[in-house]
Amino acid sequence: MSTVKKDQPPLREVIAKHDLKAKKSLGQHFLLDLNITRRLVREAGDLTGITAIEIGPGPGGLTRALMESPAKNIVAIEKDDRFITALAPLCEDGRVRIIHADALEIDPATITPAPRAILANLPYNVGTLLLVNWLQRAQDYEFFALMFQKEVAERITAKVDSKAYGRLSVLCQFCCDVEYAFTIPARAFTPPPKIDSAVVVLRPKKAPYPVSVEALEAVTKDAFGQRRKMLRSIFKGKLSEEQFEAIGIRPEARAEELSVEDFIKLTKAMR
Ligand code: SAM
Helix, strand or coil: CCCCCCCCCCHHHHHHHCCCCCCHHHCCCEECCHHHHHHHHHHHCCCECCEEEEECCCCCHHHHHHHCCCECEEEEEECCCHHHHHHHHHHHHCCEEEEECCHHHCCHHHCCCCCEEEEEECCCCCHHHHHHHHHCCHHHCCEEEEEEEHHHHHHHHCCCCCCCCCHHHHHHHHHEEEEEEEEECHHHEECCCCCCEEEEEEEECCCCCCCCHHHHHHHHHHHHHCCCCCHHHHCCCCCCHHHHHHHCCCCCCCHHHCCHHHHHHHHHHHC
16 A cells, blocks of 8 residues: 655645635535544545545545555546646655546546446535436446435435335435445534534445336336325326236335335336
């Protein structure tokens, strides 16, 4: 494992020198404790030979932890131009590339070589949207190690028939094996957000998907759009009682009672 050059100034100094006051509109809550950013990288898995993509490096705490890993390259995409100059010294390492762009407008898989993985302390306001975009081509990635608000992490990893189980759970668990890695208390961030955060690791399934992500999303949208309604009435005119019976799903069941496997059956039957 390589180490970050000893002469990197402390993150607090970088923030003070470049006057990097956190902007709420860009979901900026910085992690200045390298023990936490190192843990995220460690729990993600082996980065040997992998291009690590970071979204929103900010002052560079997680970027530094990535530089200590055996990642082949590190590509960090940051929207806020104030950080671009502050991050420039990290590029001297030779493996780091900083891209000044909006991550919502870039498909990371088209600008990086495989194998690749995304690791990030995501901006809260667009975190879920980014993940859903990446999952459209999940198999382009080795894994995702992502920090979200705790409540979002719980939705991603929720089990069937639990309160947090919904569209996001089904989509994530259809595409990936998911793991709730660890919780980070709000006080660990500068400035602290109102709620705790958590890291989730998602590993895309290797086998071809039994139905398309798009088709599955359409079915979950209908099913969870009217969560309290029975499937029979949601899919009226689309699926007969006999079809429900053939796939072993009770027509009076509600969306939250269906496992990911059930949603696959439902999507196949709908074709
Ligand atoms: N990675 C840093 C850390 O852990 O200290 C900062 C994390 S902060 C929660 C989110 C970062 O994402 C900020 O640096 C913010 O400017 C950046 N960001 C917000 N929206 C973005 C977008 N659409 N595209 C790229 N970066 C974005």
